[in-house]
Amino acid sequence: MKTNLLLSTILSMSLAFPALAAQVQPGETLAENQEYTYWLLDAIKSMDPQINTDVEGSGIMRSLFEGLYNEDQNGGLVPGVATDYELSEDKTVYTFHLRDTAKWSNGDPVTAGDFVYAWKRLADPATASEYAWYMELMQVKNAAKIIAGEAPVDDLGVRAIDDHTFEVTIDAPLPYFPKMLTHSSVFPVHQKTIETLGDKWTEAGSLVGNGAYVLNEHILGEKVVMERNPLYWDDANTVITKATALTINDENAALTRYLSGELDRTQVPAGQYPRLKSEYPDEAISVPQSCSYIYMFNVDTAKGPAALQDIRVRKALSYAIDRDIIVNNILQGGQAPSYNWTHAATEGFQMPQIDYASWTQEERTAKAKELLAEAGYGPDNPLKLTLNYNTSEAHKKIAIAVQQFWKGVGVDLTLNNMEWKVHTDKMQNQDFEVARYAWCGDYNEASTYLDLFTSYSGHNNGKFFSERYDELMKQSKTAADPNPMYTEAEQILADEMPMAPIYQYTKVEMIKPDMRGLGLNNLMQNWYLKDMYRVAN
Template identity: 85%
Template sequence: MNKLLLTTALGLSLALPAFAAEVQPGDTLAENQEYTYRVLDAIKSMDPQINTDVDGAGIMRSLFEGLYNEDQVGGLVPGVATSHELSDDKTTYTFHLRDNAKWSNGDPVTANDFVYAWKRLADPATASEYAWYMELMQVVNASEVVAGEKPVDELGVKAVDDHTLEVKITAPLPFFPKMLTHASTFPVNQKVVEAHGDKWTDAGNLVGNGAYVLKEHILGEKVVMERNPMYWDDAKTIITKATALTINDENAALTRYLAGELDRTDVPAGQYPRLEAELPDEANSVPQSCSYIYMFNLDEAKGPEALKDVNVRKALSYAIDRDIIVNNVLQGGQAPSYNWTHASTDGFEMPEIDYASWSQADRLAKAKELLAEAGYGPDNPLDLTLNYNTSEAHKKIAIAVQQFWKGIGVNLTLNNMEWKVHTDKMQNQDFEIARYAWCGDYNEASTYLDLFTSYSGHNNGKFLSADYDKLLKDSKTAENPAPLYKEAEQILAAEMPFAPIYQYTEVEMIKPDMRGMSLNNLMQNWYVKDMYRVAN
């Protein structure tokens, strides 16, 4: 066994803050250390193994803690694990857990808590959309357990003792430690889950091991969290209370921010230039690892017949003027996108994609030609419906695309719904075209590309390609997976199971007295425990 302490194994700079909030020289703390921020939609679940959305993940990082956390620039720092060892063949990880980690009820956090959570994630009985994450991590027997072919006890994870966790993977995976910051890998308290069943995540029942405890959760209204005195690093935690308010309307949220009711909110589409000029110390636009697309339903039984024609799918994609969307509609520094993986992803090499280099006039001409070949046009329009969840930005983009497609002979009906209904319909293939976005779970291209494999838990459009599957499986054992990732992107461009639209920036208003917001972390994984307010 080669002992690799965290500082060497993960390339961590010792100059960076290692733990919870580190007050910087010259900063004087404010008396008020409460933090209130806006989330777009209701948080569907407080269960780390069930949650699937980005806002929910932010709350999971406060209520629970995994093996590792991320620092202000995305580097790994200790969580429950203080270090790990990696076997000579690079397939066995031995994690050493701190002996002072506790659950919010005072129970010690042990290796068995991680074993229970990971088995629970992979167990078909849990029906987690993130069960496939165990497969992506290449945990031994994960695929067989998820498929119900082997019992959960054969998953390649075990507690050597209370403070030693052993994980076996099927092949070397250099970015494996990066994957451990994802909420689906966080521990849960077995006796609490079993005592309360589906109610274990309710305020008053939920027992976490994070820096905060859940005090109140009114679905679709607010989540209130307060400091957890049992957290191992509570002495360095400064924010006393964090409140997430669900506000569907970006403009209403901005009004409440300007009135002092919120410390952080998204900038409504098209308003960043004005706000940046008026409030330069509060308006922020930084890269974020997310891609925005329109997903096509290719399900054999439920998908519309027209979308089974690749030329129709290409026509729809080509006709979208991405420059108008990012420059005229959004105006927040977003980048037009012609592929799936975010361009800033660590180690990703952008492939050559033919239509990305065309002029929009050429794309539009080709779109009309392909649609005509498929039998559609102004004299015989194609009728389609787009589902999107409530958001002013999603609505503006949908209206723009409706106009783009009308010009090539497509009548698009816009179907707005709340987030839970939208995601439920996607998961059941009850849609024709759906607004979708994916934010990376870790900073490596496979977090995007694995989504469109046949075995993915999030391939809601049911794109199926044996060649694509093989590339992604081969990439797991390739010394350099970048060329395989390029090929995979080229298959997506050729088959067009979705229309890529833009790549995200995090465009937000943040009160100037807030610190520790992790804006230089591409994943935009922030931790309330790292934040604090300074005196004016």
């Protein structure tokens, strides 16, 4: 016997609108120009939903593809390809009902089989997806065994009951499971196109998607151009006709192009928000974003430096960073200094009491010197390390500041700047000592952060391992209240220090005042091009 769990939010939205698409408010008049041009810091590594790992890439995935559910302007769930679902009494079997009007951009119907294919593809070791672990985090039946190569991919707990009914079986009840369905890694893909074209299926002119937009042009490291998909099931309520994303590695150059009218949205360079807010009060914004900025330590026993195997060294490196200088003097965009991993605004998260967070910086620096001396390092025998970071003026400024902080406690730090793709490739191969890293939540729940440092994570690039940590995170999946486990897991990270937390994000941007529907009230800062529009001046 199954119980219908049609969410009240979904019900109200589906009754009022065909979908939560662009909603022009009373008194607003649409502008004649409905094109949108925005900034990307780095090249998009892949247009494949099961391969993409970038936050910027995810925004493009949400335009070219559509999953079971989307998010509204405040982060709530609204229908995507699924209109509703049923949940079994034991809360382990989800039955999703798919709309029969959903089509691929080549005219084929979107079916439950497309989701089965995509989810199996994500879990299949042959795909080599960094997000394969996401299937395991979702508790999809047999995912862990399949990812480990211990079971065939066809054993994954997904099936198409018919073309418009998709069933998922999970190992144990997971209250936040529906939230996880908005992530791009679980979007459907077009099987025939992939099997026909192989790796070339993601090229402009070849990519077949089911989103509100199609890929018109992609010049790697230069630009991505998307245009309205007339076959999208809700095209009638889509307004933006064309979107162009320009890759500009220099934030100051991007700001110049924004001010000259070439861009409609760009990131504010470090330290410039106060001035820009004063000069352009209707365009400069700073809103919370669920992301944490860290320096990850390579503690891999085979590839990492021996010094970083010592907890005292890792703690000293973290303690010596003056986070207040970074957020108040360098960034100046409302960011918060961080002494833990999970973003403080995460829904339901209870911040643990981490000792060094309450110390003065003088106390932290003194303790850093003491720990390094115990480990055999100091002014006469400096610890030599290299920091990798990807191209960005803000990353560079922070790196230079940390270089000085660490010099003061007896560390000789070499800075190594590189392109994003090279940077991430090196991290994935443990070819680094210390690396600039940031994680943005995949959904609004603490596990999206804490699962990353498990031994089975696809993103634990520093190869930190704690048997107790793994145990806690596995137990949290079936706990009535996982918060005590999350608190203990955070304490393990503070005690073991596999990374140095630095700050928690805000989204600090310049946005043209005629833009609407950007989802700025959504903590995840997930935006949907189909929800956006321009108003007349």
